[in-house]
Amino acid sequence: MSNLWVLGDSYGAHFYKDEKFKTNWFWTQQLCEKLKCDHYRNFCQPGIANEYTQQMLTNIIKHVSPNDYIVLISTQPGRQWFFDQHPHMANYYNLNLVDTVGREKANAIRQYAIHLESERRVINSFNQFLGWVHYTTDKHNLNLIIIPGFESTEGGFPISHLYNVRGSLLDVSNNEFCSSDDDNWFRNEFCGDNKTSLDWRAGHLIKDNHYVLADKLYNTIINKEELNLSDGFKEKIIQKNIDTDYLLSQLSELKITLTNTDYKCVSF
């Protein structure tokens, strides 16, 4: 009996509204099937900070058995879990702050971003986060791999001390666009309404790359191969003149909008 536990941000957030919108090809679910796990436990949420991921890992540890696998997706180090009951608002630079938290808190966040945020502090803190995960992994004898959603560390602890990992999921996601103009077109015009920027890709990746990622991850976990996120994925796929039917076939069956929050995360 084994479980696959997936923790992290939107790169692993596997949503559905009803059965027909379940994106069964989502990379984490494919990985679960490849690893022949009995249960798939996905706790990813979009917009959360690494602090929340640590809390999730702390909460599940007592339920993890020796045959289990844990995939932990680290997010942008600069995210801040400002509001206890709203962990998904940590990605504050992507939110319409006044509408979501009110004028006073929005102003506090703005002043924080201008006067108090520092890259040096953020990198230092992220390094400590990695140290926490590595020590926890060893202490509880976990089979855990960290996949960087965003930046890898320069110096300090390795991103994943049990496995070799190169690049980040952001590399895979960004490389799917032919150009930055195509990126803007996709988010603002194809998915969004010219006012709101959206991404209808499941976990910010096209369908074909879910298969590649699941394969690569399986080989890393089972055969100890390096997980190279900078190479081997489909690239330069999305562009303005792409065949719309093909593009739609590569996207999430559930078109997620910022106001559409009645979805559930897949976990069974």
Next chain:
Amino acid sequence: MKKGKLWIFGDSYGTFHQPGDKLKDWHWMWSLTEKLGHENFYNICEDGVANEWIYLQMIQNSNQIDKQSDTVIFITTQINRQWFFPGNDGVGNINMPSFSNYVTKEQAKAVDLYSRYLTDNPQNEIRFQWLLYALHFLKIKENINLFVIPGFESEGFIFNTEVKIKGSLFDVCMNEVKGKNFKAWSKWIESVDGRDIREGHLSAENHPILAEKFFQHFKNGKDLDFTTGFIEEIIE
């Protein structure tokens, strides 16, 4: 024959403000260096800093630490201190009454808003846990003779995975004040305008006791108890 060095990373519990000649006969750092048989000590501590700053100092100096012969002390500070201003590192204690004297008006306003609206979360506790586990991992991975000492909060946190630590340096500091409680200490510190002239916040009498307790903890693996065995209520 003396060998190796004692490294001390921390906040004001590790700083001193008088010349070494006036301290060497009684200050815990000099006597601990002697007891451990080290040649010298390197002190990388600053008043008012946050844990993130202390951690960075240790990382930046780690390639100079001799794993075979050196001893490293990491004194943790209050978990709610914030390293908001790299370059103005000593203003980590954003709750101190005179905080606004040390930053710009805009920075003071941003900190005020932060304290009022953005602290309803468990980030400080979580990041303190990150720090402690990162230090434990570093100690094992790099095989550093490292001892983490609580300057303040210790309840519920693991500072040493092998032996027990009870209380913190703040207990020794506070218990020197008549009344032995936070209220009495607060009243006293207010009466001296926040200027604690004790070296490392301890009276001279308690330095040799601390040095011996550290020595027994480091060399003989004894539990470290900051709540008993010190001289108390000597300040009114």
